[in-house]
Amino acid sequence: MTDLSFIHRYVPATASGRPPLLLLHGTGGNEDDLLPLGQILSPGAALLSPRGKILENGMPRFFRRLAEGVFDEEDVKTRARELADFIAEARDDYGLAAPVAVGFSNGANIAAALLLLRPEILAGAALLRPMAPLKEPPQPDLTGMPILMVSGQLDPIVPIEEATRLADQFTAAGALVKHEMLPVGHGLSQADLNLTKNWLTTL
Incomplete structure (x- = not known):
């Protein structure tokens, strides 16, 4: 890593024609966690994987929460700006x-916040187990922005x-949203990987 504002890992591209992937881990993860996933999803793509700056009981996250599923929305906004x-x-x-x-999970939620607050920084997003990070977000112009969401019905x-x-927030802003629902829980499954890998080939 170089001396940038987040601890991170960077893996240079070894193949052309693939967009770089920004890998955003879930609670308790770190900058190494999703590198193998990135290499599976888009072999040869450049990978940029930062570590969340917030610690919750020693576990890295990308923003604070007040309780399970209850986010500190001011912190969401601050951390999204920092990440952008x-x-x-x-x-x-x-x-x-x-x-x-x-x-994934908390990483999907900070990616969603980036799309709502600083969409110019991304070329698209695959959000695995996301939820709305802001109750009343601004409505950005996401016209044509490709977004994959994969939710677990269980x-x-x-x-x-x-x-x-x-x-619905993304669709109202003009994004090209594909929302898949799988008969799984919060953890990732092979079906998640297959859906995401196939979606990435369409970009």
Whole structure:
């Protein structure tokens, strides 16, 4: 890593024609967690994987929460701005095009916040088990922005209606939203990987 504003890992591209992936881990993860996933989803793509700056009982996250499923929305906004600035720094430093975010759980939620608050920083996003990070977000212009959302019908953490609310927010802003629902819980499954990998090939 270079001296940028987030602890992170960067893996240079080994193949052309694939957008860089911004890998955003879930609670308790770190900058190494999703690198193998990124290599499976888009072999040869550049990978940028930051570590969340917030600690919850020693576990890294990207923003504070007040309780399970209850977010500190002011902190969401602050941390989304910080992450957007880091992405801009990393693009300059590593010579990257705008990345496609791939986020899981808390990482999916901060990616959703980026789309709502600083959409120019991303070229698209795959959100695995997301929920709406802001109750009343601004309505950005997301015209043509490709967004994949994958929800678990048996997810005990993210109610389906929360994920649907987020999908509706994106659709209202003009995004090209594909919202898939799988008969699984909060953890990732092979079906998640297959859906995401196939979706990435369409970009």
